[in-house]
Amino acid sequence: MHLRNAVVTREHKSNYPNPVAFEPGDQLEVGAEDTEFPGWVRIVDKVGNEGWAPLEYIQLSESHSTGVALKAYSAKELDVEPGDRLIVKYEHCQWCWVEHAEKGAGWVPGEYLKAAN
16 A cells, blocks of 8 residues: 555544564464454463454464464554544554654554545
8 A cells, every 4th residue: 555644534542551562473372353353363462461463464373372473563553533634654454554743653443534635
């Protein structure tokens, strides 16, 4: 996806004050796949934080209960309000990694964004 400008249409507040994060090679505990957002899986990272991560970023073990991180990832969500202007860096399974001039970067549900004029 190409970078694009977007405007927030609906408030989003993170429910995860300690987002999961991992680097390539990290060992992860792997749980169930998300039924609301297919392609995301529940994990526990190496410091014990629990949250969601892209399934395609993880090489699953035969049992599917553990895995090894294939690439770097952070589950940090960005708190945004209607009217906030963002740059969408990339999208994954209905979520967008965005940047805000003052608030920094993080994930926002794609359905909360519209193209900016």
